[in-house]
Amino acid sequence: MSQQGTVFDIGYQGYSGTREGRGRARRAVFKDGLRTALGFGRGGRAKILPWFFIGLLSAIGSIMALVAGAAERLGGPGTAAKANLPSHVDFYGAASIILFVFAALVAPELLCRDRKEGTIHLYLVRPLTGSDYLAARWLAFLVVMVGAAWLPQWILFLGLAAGDPTPLVYLQKHWLDIPRFLLAGVVMAVYATTLALLTASFTVRRAYAAVFLVGLFTITAPFTAGLASEMQSQAGQWVSMFNLTNIPVHVNDVIFGEFSMVTADAPARLFPAWGRVGWYLLWTVGPGALLWSRYRRLSP
Amino acid sequence: MPAGQPLLTAEHLGKRYGTVVALDDVSFTISDGITGILGENGAGKSTAIKIFMGLLKPTAGKATVLGEDASESLTVRGRVGYMPEHDCLPSQVSAAEFLTHMAEVSGLPPKSARTRAADTLRHTGLFEERYRAIGGYSTGMKQRVKLGQALVHDPAFVFLDEPTAGLDPLGREEMLDLVRKTHRDFGISVLFSSHLMADVERTCDRIIVLQGGRLVHSGEVEQFTKETETVFIEVDSNREALVAALERRGVRVTVDGAGLTLEGPDESVYDLVRDSLVEAEAPLRRMGPRRRALTELFERGAA
Numbered sequence: 222m223s224q225q226g227t228v229f230d231i232g233y234q235g236y237s238g239t240r241e242g243r244g245r246a247r248r249a250v251f252k253d254g255l256r257t258a259l260g261f262g263r264g265g266r267a268k269i270l271p272w273f274f275i276g277l278l279s280a281i282g283s284i285m286a287l288v289a290g291a292a293e294r295l296g297g298p299g300t301a302a303k304a305n306l307p308s309h310v311d312f313y314g315a316a317s318i319i320l321f322v323f324a325a326l327v328a329p330e331l332l333c334r335d336r337k338e339g340t341i342h343l344y345l346v347r348p349l350t351g352s353d354y355l356a357a358r359w360l361a362f363l364v365v366m367v368g369a370a371w372l373p374q375w376i377l378f379l380g381l382a383a384g385d386p387t388p389l390v391y392l393q394k395h396w397l398d399i400p401r402f403l404l405a406g407v408v409m410a411v412y413a414t415t416l417a418l419l420t421a422s423f424t425v426r427r428a429y430a431a432v433f434l435v436g437l438f439t440i441t442a443p444f445t446a447g448l449a450s451e452m453q454s455q456a457g458q459w460v461s462m463f464n465l466t467n468i469p470v471h472v473n474d475v476i477f478g479e480f481s482m483v484t485a486d487a488p489a490r491l492f493p494a495w496g497r498v499g500w501y502l503l504w505t506v507g508p509g510a511l512l513w514s515r516y517r518r519l520s521p
Numbered sequence: 522m523p524a525g526q527p528l529l530t531a532e533h534l535g536k537r538y539g540t541v542v543a544l545d546d547v548s549f550t551i552s553d554g555i556t557g558i559l560g561e562n563g564a565g566k567s568t569a570i571k572i573f574m575g576l577l578k579p580t581a582g583k584a585t586v587l588g589e590d591a592s593e594s595l596t597v598r599g600r601v602g603y604m605p606e607h608d609c610l611p612s613q614v615s616a617a618e619f620l621t622h623m624a625e626v627s628g629l630p631p632k633s634a635r636t637r638a639a640d641t642l643r644h645t646g647l648f649e650e651r652y653r654a655i656g657g658y659s660t661g662m663k664q665r666v667k668l669g670q671a672l673v674h675d676p677a678f679v680f681l682d683e684p685t686a687g688l689d690p691l692g693r694e695e696m697l698d699l700v701r702k703t704h705r706d707f708g709i710s711v712l713f714s715s716h717l718m719a720d721v722e723r724t725c726d727r728i729i730v731l732q733g734g735r736l737v738h739s740g741e742v743e744q745f746t747k748e749t750e751t752v753f754i755e756v757d758s759n760r761e762a763l764v765a766a767l768e769r770r771g772v773r774v775t776v777d778g779a780g781l782t783l784e785g786p787d788e789s790v791y792d793l794v795r796d797s798l799v800e801a802e803a804p805l806r807r808m809g810p811r812r813r814a815l816t817e818l819f820e821r822g823a824a
Contacts, residue, residue, distance in 0.1 A: 233640075233644055234640065235707075236629070239630060240599050241629070243628075246627070262615075263614065264613065335611075338608065338609070338611050338612060342605055343623060343626075344626060346574050346576065347598055348599045348627070348628055
């Protein structure tokens with residue numbers, strides 16, 4: 222026996238459920254920022270860049286763990302440390318340029334496209350201010366950057382622990398590395414996120430923002446390093462402070478209480494810890510304030 | 522919001538940008554229904570809408586939306602919708618994803634946002650195309666997505682800024698039908714901004730006319746239509762005699778190209794034309810009602 226179904230058009234139904242206002246609006250923009258940064262809900266091409274960089278960073282962490290593990294297995298406990306193989310303190314220094322290029326290429330996607338396509342106007346007519354929008358976008362990219370920074374460090378930590386002949390002893394001896402690399406990762410992410418979004422706020426073309434930032438990071442590093450080595454005393458130290466890729470790595474050094482491979486020879490390391498942290502804050506809070514001022518009074 | 526209360530009120534509203542006056546002492550109220558806001562470019566339509574959306578602070582007077590001060594309340598924006606004139610759609614995402622996101626940004630929980638997005642896409646005629654990226658849509662479909670994002674959170678009031686801009690005649694007709702449906706079937710009141718009088722006349726119940734930042738007219742569309750309608754006639758010969766006969770009967774005549782534009786005291790103008798044609802022995806070629814050009818109306822308003 223066949224059964225027949227009937228489709229009824231019940232017409233337009235109004236909405237009488239809850240309206241969660243500004244809080245929901247902020248969370249929605251944050252969630253959209255995460256999806257945009259990672260390419261979710263977009264075509265395949267939008268996923269290539271973020272996942273390439275996350276994969277690359279993870280590969281670096283994995284290789285460091287494999288090399289250290291192999292050294293420990295072949296040469297006995299403590300070989301990796303004696304051979305001065307790179308570890309947690311060195312990771313952010315070694316990977317900083319990759320983290321910054323990642324930020325430079327992906328962060329503009331969160332701000333430039335909304336302004337170029339005019340979607341920003343639709344956000345600002347909803348229960349959301351320009352500051353809310355910016356804070357949600359900033360936080361979304363920060364989360365992505367923190368994830369990209371932490372993931373290889375966790376791989377490295379677990380790899381080193383697993384590679385050690387006595388994993389539990391390794392954990393007991395090195396557990397303090399965990400809060401250190403977590404904090405240093407946040408430091409790296411805040412710096413990269415703020416500078417990348419600030420640059421993106423000046424143009425609607427993502428390519429311009431990306432090229433400018435990549436150029437800034439890749440040019441200032443060898444230029445300031447070369448110039449600082451030519452100069453002596455405090456002038457060289459100050460020039461070295463303008464190596465933009467090293468600014469958060471100096472704070473990483475303060476957190477770990479030792480110098481990383483990248484900053485071990487940088488004249489800026491001679492500045493006291495508070496000076497290096499203050500310099501980092503200046504380069505983070507200043508651009509952050511400028512970025513906020515650009516979106517605070519934004520209206521269509 | 523108590524029944525019968527105006528949804529929008531403008532009290533002596535003024536807005537200046539330096540020395541430029543965008544709005545000057547404008548007062549009106551808007552109640553349930555479809556209201557057209559008519560004016561040329563730079564008349565102050567968009568400025569008025571932005572003040573009502575709380576995006577601009579007036580330099581004088583006060584604007585209230587749903588009983589709340591538009592420049593103070595952020596929450597009221599969750600109860601109004603806005604369809605801008607310019608491009609505002611992301612090209613990479615699908616209409617379903619975009620409307621769901623916009624519903625959430627308007628304050629709806631995620632599950633309700635998904636349901637509302639699907640419903641809205643069905644009502645705006647985009648349900649079959651909802652999973653395609655918006656970048657591949659036609660202009661008409663994009664206008665529907667723009668309308669959809671303005672309606673997706675079921676607002677009490679929606680501002681539509683030039684919704685027929687860039688549409689072909691068929692698309693324009695469909696959009697105007699959707700605007701009428703928005704109030705008739707969805708129960709959402711509409712403020713419809715346009716510089717096309719025909720669109721406003723065919724869609725709206727009431728009309729507000731702005732010119733140079735000043736209020737020129739506010740009232741029922743029907744009344745406005747009566748006040749602004751003229752009669753256009755063309756004759757084969759004896760035009761001068763006809764003009765004289767018409768003027769003797771108190772009809773104002775303007776020579777308009779090959780024809781004559783007439784303004785009579787009331788609907789009896791057609792009888793006066795008949796009598797004048799007989800008297801002047803002028804063979805009639807064409808006769809019919811005709812709307813004045815918008816610019817002409819504005820010139821009259823300014824005078």
